[in-house]
Amino acid sequence: MERLREVEGRAYPYGAKNVDTDVIIPAEWLKTITREGLGKGAFESVRAQPDNVFDDERYAGSPILIAGDNFGCGSSREHAAWALGDLGIKAVIAPSFSDIFSGNAFKNGILTVVLPQEAVDRLLEVAETDEITIDLESQTVTTPFQDRFTFEIDPFRKQCLMEGLDEIGLTLARDAAIANYEQRRGTQMPWIERGTEV
Template sequence: MEPITRIHGRAYPLGLKNVDTDAIIPAEYLKTIKRTGLGRHAFEAIRSDPANLFDDPEYKGAPIVIAGDNFGCGSSREHAAWALLDLGVTTVIAPSFSDIFSGNAFKNGIVTVVLDQAAIDRLMEVAQEHPITVDLETMTVTSPLQDRFAFELDPFRRECLMQGLDEIALTLTSEAAISAYETKTRSLG
C-alpha cells in the first residue's frame, strides 16, 4: 500500500445515495482474485449511459468520488474497493458509509471522508469545474475557491494510511518482537 497524505485532483460528482457494492462492481466480476482489471467494470450500470461522468474526459483519472449517504452498502465484497482503486479512486467523500465498505476501503488504502450534506452539496458544485484537495495531515478538504471542511478519521487508520501500512506491513513492523517470541517459545518446548 502506498502512503497517502494528500489527494489532489478532480472529483467525480456522483452524489447518489445508497450506492451499493453491486453498483460499484457487478457480481459477475467477483470470480477473480486479481485486484487489477476491475476498474473497467466499475459503475458499469451508470456507465451504460453514454453521457456518464465516469467516461467524461473532463473527469478522467479523478482520484476522488463525491457521493451521497450510505455509500458502499449491500454485500461485503472487497472487490468494490479493488474496482475503485483500479479506476484510480483513492478517496470517497460522503455523509456516511457502510461499515463493511469503510473497513474494506481502509484495508486497501482508500480514504473515506465523512462530511455533512451541506459540505457534500458544496463540493458537488465545486467539482463541476475545480479540483479538490483532501489532506490527512490537516484533516481538511479544500478547494481553490477557499472552501475548507474539517473531517475526522480514526487515528489508527489515519496513521496506517499516511505510512502506507496494510495489515501485513503493520505486522512486519513488529517482526523483531515476533521473532524473539518465536525463538523464546521454541527454546521452552
C-alpha cells in the same frame, strides 16, 4: 500499500445516495482472482447511461469520488474497493458509508471522508469545474475558493494510511518483537519446538 498523505485533483461529482456494492462492481465481475482490470467494470450500469460522469473526459483519472449518503451499502464484497482502486480513486467523500465498505476501503488504501451533506453539496458544485484537495495530516478538504471542511478519522486508520501499512505491513513492522518471542518460546517451552507434549 502506498502512503496516502494528500489527494489532490478533479473529483467525480457522482452524488448518488444508497449506492450498493453491486452498482460499484456488478456480480459478473467477481469471477476474477486478481484485482487488476476491475476498474473497467466499475459502475458498469451507470456507464451504460449516456452522458454519465464516469465517462466524461473532464473527470478521466480523477482520484476522488464524491458520493451521496450510505455509499457502499449491500453485500460485503471487497471487490468494490478493488474496483475503485483500479479506477484510480484514492478517496471517497460522502455523508456516510457502510461500515463494511469503509473497512474494505481502508484495508485497500482508500480514504473514506465523512462530511455533512451541506459540505458534500458544495464539493459537488466545485467538482464541476475545479480541483479539490484532501490533506489527511490536517484532516481537511479544501477548494480553490477558500472552502475548508474538517473531518474525523480513527487515529489508527490515519496512521496506517499515512505510513502505507496494511495488515501484512503492520505484522512486518513487528518483526523484531515476533523473532524475540519465538526465541523466548523455544527456550521456555522446548516441547513446542520438539513437537511433543510433556
